[in-house]
Amino acid sequence: MTDEAPDIHALCGPYALDALEPQERADFERHLQSCSACQEELQSYREAIVAMADGAAEAPPERLRASVLAGISDVRPLPPVVEEATVHDLAAHRASRLSTWLMVAAVLLGVVAVGGIWRAVALQQQVAQLSAAASDISSLLAASDATTVSGPATTGGQATVVLSRERGQAALVTEGLAPVPAGHVYQVWFIPSEGSPASAGFVGDASSSATMLSGDLTGAAAVGVTVEPSGGSSAPTTPPIIAIPIPESA
Amino acid sequence: MTMDPSVAPSSGQAPVEGATALLTHLLARASRGDEAAFAELYDQTSARVYGLVRRVVRDPAQAEEVTQETYLTIWRESARYDASRGSVIGWILTIAHRRAVDRVRAVESARERDTRFAVLDGGPAFDVVEEAATASLDSARVRRALSTLTDLQREAVTLAYYGGYTYKEVAELLDVPLGTIKTRMRDGLIRLRDTLGVDQ
Structure with a gap:
């Protein structure tokens, strides 16, 4: 990434109101980790924002209570975390179909929705049950430094990067991407903090997909997806619909 | 104050x-x-x-x-x-x-989003959105606090928080430069904080 824009502090207000776009939100959250002025400013807005929410209170339908309580009874609360990480929150995944990739996505989304960098050990049992088609990603998840980072696509849908710096491998799992325009493809890029993006392969626009990425992960600071003419481009020709910053080292 | x-x-x-x-x-x-x-x-x-x-x-x-x-x-x-x-x-x-x-x-697919802009971009329709965002607020306390903001501060804060619009969308809706919107959101929050915040 390039140096932070000088006015990044000014994003405090929009951030407090959830009014940033995904990339800016991620950039700001990274900034926030090391900026005590912004942390204090955000903290100072908290009660006012709670009051604004109070102003909108409205009783939910009675049936929702039973539905919420039924929903939690099968889910074990997570243990406390020791280390913190910034990971994009994902809309909870509602599994309804049983395609392999959807199951992979469900596992990943379920985990990512809870936030935090996680070790894959706990997931091994779930992942092991998936079909052989998922084995590459399953293997990647087993890396001791396996990490996932997620973000939304500007055109709808979500994407999760699974990566292991140790192995120099990454995969991209998508869900609900908009259909790619005729004669075009979704091309994936490894984006370095300096220099030109390098092609990392292509992903489909099926309702869910999971793709092992090709190319050299070294030096990549983000994974991006652009719409390119069929056959792909040697460099991105359109603004990314997905741009997910990835940790420098897991 | x-x-x-x-x-x-x-x-x-x-x-x-x-x-x-x-x-x-x-x-x-x-x-x-x-x-x-x-x-x-x-x-x-x-x-x-x-x-x-x-x-x-x-x-x-x-x-x-x-x-x-x-x-x-x-x-x-x-x-x-x-x-x-x-x-x-x-x-x-x-x-x-x-x-x-x-x-x-x-x-929101890109098309729906465009439609929303088309509807809202005209001007008069926008007021309806902002009014709808605030008019039915139950809490007189919140309404009163919001009324202490300048029009632009209030519109910026409520369109973002109650409307779910990004600040870039708010800037477009209100036809105001991005930098101005960022500042107005911040100024509006500061004023709300001073009026509503229980810790302050």
């Missing part, structure tokens, strides 16, 4: 603190798997969560889904709540609001 006595932070402070302690207690029990405590937490907070979500996503069925997702997240992450970063209700509403805006932005 002068402050209307009815919005003075001292009123109702003790009940607020009691409610805060209760929610903290319930969340801590929930984090150890206590479903009854979680049910009580739901009862204590669901009107605020659902109301906020519904205001942002509008559609009642989707509001129910997002509310359910929010509570599932709260249940799962209950052990990860960090009291040093704010109250339990603040944490819950932050999760709910984030999910609500993510939902409206995710489900």
Whole structure:
């Protein structure tokens, strides 16, 4: 990434109101980790924002209570975390179909929705049950430094990067991407903090997909997806619909 | 600044603190798997969560889904709540609001979004949105606090928070430069904080 824009502090207000776009939100959250002025400013807005929410209170339908309580009874609360990480929150995944990739996505989304960098050990049992088609990603998840980072696509849908710096491998799992325009493809890029993006392969626009990425992960600071003419481009020709910053080292 | 006595932070402070302690207690029990405590937490907070979500996503069925997702997240992450970063209700509403805006932005196809702009860009229609965002607010206290903001501050804050629009969309809706919108959101929050904030 390039140096932070000088006015990044000014994003405090929009951030407090959830009014940033995904990339800016991620950039700001990274900034926030090391900026005590912004942390204090955000903290100072908290009660006012709670009051604004109070102003909108409205009783939910009675049936929702039973539905919420039924929903939690099968889910074990997570243990406390020791280390913190910034990971994009994902809309909870509602599994309804049983395609392999959807199951992979469900596992990943379920985990990512809870936030935090996680070790894959706990997931091994779930992942092991998936079909052989998922084995590459399953293997990647087993890396001791396996990490996932997620973000939304500007055109709808979500994407999760699974990566292991140790192995120099990454995969991209998508869900609900908009259909790619005729004669075009979704091309994936490894984006370095300096220099030109390098092609990392292509992903489909099926309702869910999971793709092992090709190319050299070294030096990549983000994974991006652009719409390119069929056959792909040697460099991105359109603004990314997905741009997910990835940790420098897991 | 002068402050209307009815919005003075001292009123109702003790009940607020009691409610805060209760929610903290319930969340801590929930984090150890206590479903009854979680049910009580739901009862204590669901009107605020659902109301906020519904205001942002509008559609009642989707509001129910997002509310359910929010509570599932709260249940799962209950052990990860960090009291040093704010109250339990603040944490819950932050999760709910984030999910609500993510939902409206995710489900909106590019075309629907364009249509929304087309409808709102004309000018008069915009006022309807901003009015709808604030008119039915239950709390006179919040309405009064919002009324202390300049028009642009209030529009910027309410379109973002209740409308779920990004600041770039708000800038376009109001036909105001991006830098101005960022500043107005911040100024508006500062003024709301000074009027509403119980800690300040």
